[in-house]
Amino acid sequence: MTDEAKLTLVQINDVHGYLEPHHELVWSASEPTFPKLGGFARISTALSQIKSAGGEMLVLDNGDMFHGTYPAVTSKGVDLVDAVNALGIDAMTAHWEFAWGPAHFEHLCQRLHYPMLALNCYRTDDGTRPFKPSAVFDKGQLRIGVIGLAATIIDKSMPPSFSTGRRFDINEEAIAAEITRLRGHEHCDLVVLLSHLGLPQDAQLAARLEGVDVILSGHTHNRLQRAIEIGGTLIIQSGCHGSFLGRLDLLIKGGRISSFEHQLIAVDESFQENAAMAEIVDTIMHPHREYLNRCIGQTNSALHRNLQLFSTMDDLLLAAISTSAGTDIAFSNGWRYGAPIPPGPITINDLWNIIPTNPPVSVTEMSGSEIRHMMEDNLERTFAADPYNQKGGYLKRFRGLTIFGKIENPAGHRIEKIFLGECELEDDEDVAVAFVTEQGVPAKYGHDRRHLDVTAIEALEDYISEGRAQSQTVGRFYVA
Numbered sequence: 001m002t003d004e005a006k007l008t009l010v011q012i013n014d015v016h017g018y019l020e021p022h023h024e025l026v027w028s029a030s031e032p033t034f035p036k037l038g039g040f041a042r043i044s045t046a047l048s049q050i051k052s053a054g055g056e057m058l059v060l061d062n063g064d065m066f067h068g069t070y071p072a073v074t075s076k077g078v079d080l081v082d083a084v085n086a087l088g089i090d091a092m093t094a095h096w097e098f099a100w101g102p103a104h105f106e107h108l109c110q111r112l113h114y115p116m117l118a119l120n121c122y123r124t125d126d127g128t129r130p131f132k133p134s135a136v137f138d139k140g141q142l143r144i145g146v147i148g149l150a151a152t153i154i155d156k157s158m159p160p161s162f163s164t165g166r167r168f169d170i171n172e173e174a175i176a177a178e179i180t181r182l183r184g185h186e187h188c189d190l191v192v193l194l195s196h197l198g199l200p201q202d203a204q205l206a207a208r209l210e211g212v213d214v215i216l217s218g219h220t221h222n223r224l225q226r227a228i229e230i231g232g233t234l235i236i237q238s239g240c241h242g243s244f245l246g247r248l249d250l251l252i253k254g255g256r257i258s259s260f261e262h263q264l265i266a267v268d269e270s271f272q273e274n275a276a277m278a279e280i281v282d283t284i285m286h287p288h289r290e291y292l293n294r295c296i297g298q299t300n301s302a303l304h305r306n307l308q309l310f311s312t313m314d315d316l317l318l319a320a321i322s323t324s325a326g327t328d329i330a331f332s333n334g335w336r337y338g339a340p341i342p343p344g345p346i347t348i349n350d351l352w353n354i355i356p357t358n359p360p361v362s363v364t365e366m367s368g369s370e371i372r373h374m375m376e377d378n379l380e381r382t383f384a385a386d387p388y389n390q391k392g393g394y395l396k397r398f399r400g401l402t403i404f405g406k407i408e409n410p411a412g413h414r415i416e417k418i419f420l421g422e423c424e425l426e427d428d429e430d431v432a433v434a435f436v437t438e439q440g441v442p443a444k445y446g447h448d449r450r451h452l453d454v455t456a457i458e459a460l461e462d463y464i465s466e467g468r469a470q471s472q473t474v475g476r477f478y479v480a
């Protein structure tokens, strides 16, 4: 490269299949607000505007693109292919894309106009990689190496079918070797990590690795207003659901970033819809609109997942599944995805956003001791002091229990007391529990586990259409 060059990195992360504008939770000092953000047609316009300024641009997707809404999950991601190809993405990495098994995803990738990168995904039988670890892009005078890091929890916290014949890791030596190869053999001026590990994990990587200029961080849905600088590495992350784009304008002098500007861009109504993309989205959505727009009830309070220790949206889900199973206690995973539902009507589309996997409602019998161990394990997965041990989402959601504990305590010793109703839960007490998915109650816990003949969405629809959507607060973790 010559002495001075410019590059604009644009980050798209954790879109979760949201093709159209949707409500998003934006905090104000007093209460949440729910503007309509996102949508591929607006994102297209935003990208065109950045490109039309004439500079060099790379558009990178952190993954969790192909799963999370009705059109995404009912087509196993396939219906989104035309739309994502038209966005002009240069490379991606992945997480929920593995929901239909590695073979399906690898097949889907063959239809993408850009590479899927994962340095940390290996075949378990021969140790080879199913995806390229990195890609090199020539942009004007600059040569940029992009390394993909898929979610490492795919074979640890997700259902086993996600990772059949595959394993995932965080291996600093392997990443360092690829950085060396890109800078040496490939003559890259700049190295970017496109990561789906999560922000705490990426911050630790930045502190420990040499030679990383930028980490585009995904998975944890952080809306970083300011880029983080750690040891010469810049880190950004840009929300979720396509509601925001991250823009990082870099000035490179003498092989180093000499200055930068960062913007978290809200994809709001100021971006006119790109007509060609609007048509692609409409073609995908048209067959589903009548079904998805059906109103099934009302909520007086906002339903959302934007808090760590509890969620009004999951309170409703847990109320619905425990009602359909006839239990006092219910568990679900602390999922981060799911567009909020402001006070007002609830549609079928909202239910698919709440729980796009639409699993059966399941029941099992658990002892008090098992519940304690499961929650301790979840607290460690969520709040581990070593970020590489953080494998959860938000805290596991639960109903029927009141738990007091300290988050900062050592692993296995965070919970002080668990109450079932007014009484303390005894270790040898057996209780019936409703749950959804193995992320809700992992297979190693409980006995007499069985699926009921009702899905989560059917349970929600029944519960809401009976006018019971005003979710009761009966399950909280209190920091003691």
Ligand SMILES: [Zn+2]
Pocket (backbone or CB within 6 Å): 064, 095, 096, 151, 196, 218, 219, 220
């Ligand atoms: Zn993720």
